[in-house]
Amino acid sequence: MQKTYLAKPHEVxxxxxxxxxNNKILGRVASKAAAILRGKHKAIFTPHIDxxxxxxxxNADKIRVTAKKLTxxxxxxxxxxxxxxxxxxxxxxxxxxxxxxxxxxxxxxxPRGPLGFKIRKKxxxxxxxxxxxxxxxxxxxxx
Numbered sequence: 001m002q003k004t005y006l007a008k009p010h011e012v013x014x015x016x017x018x019x020x021x022n023n024k025i026l027g028r029v030a031s032k033a034a035a036i037l038r039g040k041h042k043a044i045f046t047p048h049i050d051x052x053x054x055x056x057x058x059n060a061d062k063i064r065v066t067a068k069k070l071t072x073x074x075x076x077x078x079x080x081x082x083x084x085x086x087x088x089x090x091x092x093x094x095x096x097x098x099x100x101x102x103x104x105x106x107x108x109x110x111p112r113g114p115l116g117f118k119i120r121k122k123x124x125x126x127x128x129x130x131x132x133x134x135x136x137x138x139x140x141x142x143x
Contacts, residue, residue, distance in 0.1 A: 012039075014055045016138035020129070021102065022059040024143055025066065030105035033057060034142055036056040036089040037119050038112065050115060055106075056138055061098035061127040065090065075104065099125040 018034055021029045035041060039051030065073070070091035093101050110116045110124050124133065124137050 005044065007049050007051055008042040009049055012044070012049070012051050016056060016133060016136040017053055018056045018058065018131075018133075018138035018140045019143060020059055020140070021057055022054055022062045022129075023064055026063045026101065026105055027142055029057065029063065030102065030109060031143065033106050033123065036141075037106070048115065050118055052119055054123065054124065054132050054133075054136075055100055056124045056126070056131050058126050058129050058131055060093070060102040060125050061137035062095075063102065068096075098127050 019029060019033060031113045036055050037052045039045050039053070042051055044127045045051050071089055073090040075090070075093055077088075078084055079086065082093075090101065103123065105119050106123055107116075110119055124131065
């Protein structure tokens with residue numbers, strides 16, 4: 001009988017991946033990034049171990065969405081005061097904080113808890129096409 005292989009944290013090799021979000025659909029970029037951050041593209045994937053790689057997303061301000069999501073999709077937050085719910089449309093959030101839209105889309109696809117917090121630190125998002133990670137030689141991914 002063959003045993004199931006479980007990855008150990010010191011056995012995992014890490015890589016850097018670059019995703020250009022220019023004129024790409026928000027959800028498709030986010031789901032691909034979440035899978036790579038989690039490590040699901042590797043044969044040694046283990047759910048309770050951080051097997052994932054670092055993802056660099058550039059041109060986050062040039063993403064696309066389908067239908068009327070720019071006006072109809074709402075992000076909500078709470079100020080902490082009674083009736084302190086604040087709603088922001090996707091179009092307004094893209095104008096003010098373009099990286100926040102991509103960060104929320106990816107992190108909401110990751111697990112919550114200590115493992116998810118550790119995985120989220122490996123997500124790097126930039127608005128332009130420049131990034132400071134050239135020394136890591138990131139592999140470009142096509143979506």
